[in-house]
Amino acid sequence: MFYDLYCELCKAKGITPTRAATEMGLSKSTPTAWKKKGITPQAAQLQKIADYFHVSVDYLCGNEEKPISEDAELNEYLEMLRTRPEMKMMFQLAKGATKEDVEKAVRVIEAMFGKDTKGD
Structure with missing residues (x-):
């Protein structure tokens, strides 16, 4: 599920899901909506999230095993x-x-x- 992966990325970065969302210009309630509805964000949001965490969109969608940068x-x-x-x-x-x-x-x-x- 997208939300679980998002939370893992936040944890690795040492920030809360809400803080990450606001730093990306998303609303504070966006991660809660992903969690409650079990949805994956639309393409524009996915790209913004991928850029923020330095991973690929495919990784966020569960199509890749590892993030782009493991360094x-x-x-x-x-x-x-x-x-x-x-x-x-x-x-x-x-x-x-x-x-x-x-x-x-x-x-x-x-x-x-x-x-x-x-x-x-």
């Missing part, structure tokens, strides 16, 4: 970009950076925290 580290970085304004700002500033620019920035950050990854 936990990548998902963690994406979540930081989504929820932490300072990380988003840093990423936006680095958009047009060259490889050398990024390497310099990494050295500055390492120096700030007293770390040196060259030996790793």
Whole structure:
């Protein structure tokens, strides 16, 4: 059932079904309607949900076994970009950076925290 899968995705993300719905621009009562009526959302809502959780629409419909991205580290970085304004700002500033620019920035950050990854 769609609602059960939706709840699993919410749990994995550490949020409530209601909060996920509101963050996607859906009403608070939408997940309750899915649960009570046992329905699967229409295509537009499914795509919005798939984008939010970084899975495919086919996965949401039960046609695929696994989500698109199983890379936990990548998902963690994406979540930081989504929820932490300072990380988003840093990423936006680095958009047009060259490889050398990024390497310099990494050295500055390492120096700030007293770390040196060259030996790793």
